[in-house]
Structures are given as structure tokens and as C-alpha cells.
Amino acid sequence: MTLSHLSFPLPASDGAAPVRLALQRGDVLLLRGVSGCGKTTLLRRIAGLEPWTRGGGGDDDEQGAVLRGQPASAAPAAYRARVSLVAQRPPRLPGAPAALWASILAFGANADVRSADADETVPLLVPQPAVASGDASFGERQAPGWRLSDVPCAAPAAPVAPTRLPADPEALLARWGAPPRIFHADWSTLSGGEAARASLAISLALQLRRGGDGVLLLDEPTAALDLHTAQLLEADLLASEPRLTLLWVTHADAQAVRIAASVRSQAGRRVGLLQLGEQ
Numbered sequence: 001m002t003l004s005h006l007s008f009p010l011p012a013s014d015g016a017a018p019v020r021l022a023l024q025r026g027d028v029l030l031l032r033g034v035s036g037c038g039k040t041t042l043l044r045r046i047a048g049l050e051p052w053t054r055g056g057g058g059d060d061d062e063q064g065a066v067l068r069g070q071p072a073s074a075a076p077a078a079y080r081a082r083v084s085l086v087a088q089r090p091p092r093l094p095g096a097p098a099a100l101w102a103s104i105l106a107f108g109a110n111a112d113v114r115s116a117d118a119d120e121t122v123p124l125l126v127p128q129p130a131v132a133s134g135d136a137s138f139g140e141r142q143a144p145g146w147r148l149s150d151v152p153c154a155a156p157a158a159p160v161a162p163t164r165l166p167a168d169p170e171a172l173l174a175r176w177g178a179p180p181r182i183f184h185a186d187w188s189t190l191s192g193g194e195a196a197r198a199s200l201a202i203s204l205a206l207q208l209r210r211g212g213d214g215v216l217l218l219d220e221p222t223a224a225l226d227l228h229t230a231q232l233l234e235a236d237l238l239a240s241e242p243r244l245t246l247l248w249v250t251h252a253d254a255q256a257v258r259i260a261a262s263v264r265s266q267a268g269r270r271v272g273l274l275q276l277g278e279q
Contacts, residue, residue, distance in 0.1 A: 037277030
């Protein structure tokens with residue numbers, strides 16, 4: 001039986017059969033919609049920071065997100081160690097990013113920071129409760145509250161060369177042009193762009209140490225950055241070897257097009273668009 005790398009329920013109207021969105025490892029799913037439509041809430045639920053509301057699907061609906069066949073509720077510490085939320089506004093924590101990184105590495109669920117699971121292939125949309133297998137692409141599907149489709153864009157970009165990134169947040173910050181002081185400076189002294197880069201570097205470094213077996217939930221991670229720096233981060237996230245599974249909120253049409261073109265240039269990789277707030 002093939003299992004999705006990550007699956008989670010989508011909103012269902014009264015009387016409609018619940019549908020789970022299933023991602024395979026290395027997928028990139030863009031989340032878009034007007035402000036206040038629920039993009040951040042969905043990411044927080046997937047991250048295990050907010051409870052799922054029952055959508056009428058019974059126990060399978062209530063289990064919420066499932067990573068590699070295991071409901072998040074079955075082993076929440078292990079799940080949260082593998083599913084990282086990079087918030088739009090990084091929290092203003094006491095101490096420095098270096099202290100946060102040290103505390104993350106000391107977390108018991110991070111004792112084993114790498115996993116060698118094989119890639120899994122599943123269709124993107126899986127009717128509940130069955131889990132179908134096969135090679136399905138992102139086809140347009142719609143229900144009240146959401147619409148899933150391909151990303152409209154121009155021809156694919158030039159082929160992306162896989163990049164082995166340093167699994168160290170301080171080294172990642174240096175790649176992105178951040179001053180050396182950022183990693184050891186108090187969070188309260190960092191600008192919005194500096195804090196955003198530090199938060200992303202920590203989450204990305206952890207995913208790299210795990211061999212890409214988790215998921216990065218990105219809530220407008222480049223909104224506070226200039227275009228040049230934003231494109232540096234985009235390039236690393238999309239060219240990383242191992243490939244990363246990304247759920248990425250963006251309000252920028254140009255960024256969505258760049259991401260889609262880059263992913264489509266990589267053989268065997270999928271990109272899709274989940275539009276929330278659709279009626």
C-alpha cells in the first residue's frame with residue numbers, strides 16, 4: 001500500500017464527501033487567497049499548533065494531518081520535529097537565534113536528525129477513506145472553500161542544478177547575505193528581514209539534517225525581503241538536494257510564476273496551486 005508523505009483534510013460543505021489533500025515527497029504546493037481566508041490557519045493546523053475542526057468525515061477527518069502514514073496526534077513530538085512552520089512574523093523570542101537552534105537540537109525528538117525513507121508516490125487528491133495509488137498530476141478540482149489547480153505560467157525555467165546546502169543555519173544566513181552578527185544577536189534587535197532569514201535558516205537546517213524527510217510550511221517567508229534576497233532564498237529552497245516538501249503561501253503573482261517554472265524544470269517533481277476562499 002502506498003502512503004502519502006503528508007495528507008490533511010480540506011473544507012467540505014454539508015453533505016459532501018470529505019477529501020484529503022495528499023502530497024508526495026518533494027511536492028511544492030502554493031497557497032493563495034485574499035487576506036483572512038484561512039491560509040495561515042491551515043498552516044498552523046498542519047503544524048499542530050491549532051486543533052482541526054470536525055468536517056463531518058468521522059474519525060478519519062478528525063485525525064487531521066498524517067505524515068508518512070502516522071497521524072500527527074499519535075506521536076506529536078516526533079511530528080512537530082519534522083513539520084516546521086516558518087511564520088510570516090517570526091516570534092520575538094528571548095535570547096538569540098543561536099540559542100533557539102541549540103534548544104531545538106537538544107529536543108528529544110531531534111536525537112535522530114536523519115531518516116532514509118524512500119520516496120512515495122500517491123495521487124494528489126485522495127477520497128476518504130480509501131488511499132488510491134497511481135501517477136496522478138495536479139488536475140483542477142473545486143469545492144466550496146477551495147480550488148486546486150495547476151499554476152499558470154510561462155515555459156519552464158532552465159534546468160535547476162541540485163544544490164547541497166549546508167545544514168547549518170549560520171552558514172545559510174551567510175549564503176543569503178546576512179551580517180555575521182545576526183545569528184548571535186538578540187531577536188529583539190533584528191529587523192523584520194533579518195528575523196525572517198534567521199527563522200527560515202533554522203527550520204531549513206533542521207530539514208536538511210533530516211535528509212528532507214519532513215515538511216516546510218512557509219507563510220510568506222520572503223515578504224520582508226528585497227527582490228534580490230528573496231530570489232536567493234527561493235533558489236536554495238527549490239534547488240536543495242535532497243528535495244524539500246514545501247507548502248508556500250505567497251501573494252505575489254511573479255513569485256508564484258517563478259516557483260512554478262523552477263519546479264517544472266525538475267524531472268519527476270510537481271507544483272500545484274491551492275486557492276482558498278473559493279465559493
